Amino acid sequence: MLPLERGLRGTYAGACGPMHLVETKDHEHVVYLEVEDQGILVSDPAEVSQLAHRYARIRSQALSPDESLAFIERLAGEER
16 A cells, blocks of 8 residues: 555656566566556566566555555544
């Protein structure tokens, strides 16, 4: 979960849509991107590396599972 109060207004690492980092059985890495109405498979090692760094930034910006639960519970309490 990436709440706005964490300073994520504007652009952030995952703004373009979902991405899936995949390791093949041959230990090669690829990235599957979901952009608008299409899927894109990226296999170029330099691009995969860049996207892996982007994914790491998303993970560093996200709340932990416990923080996410507390955030959702707080929002649910505000709606009552």
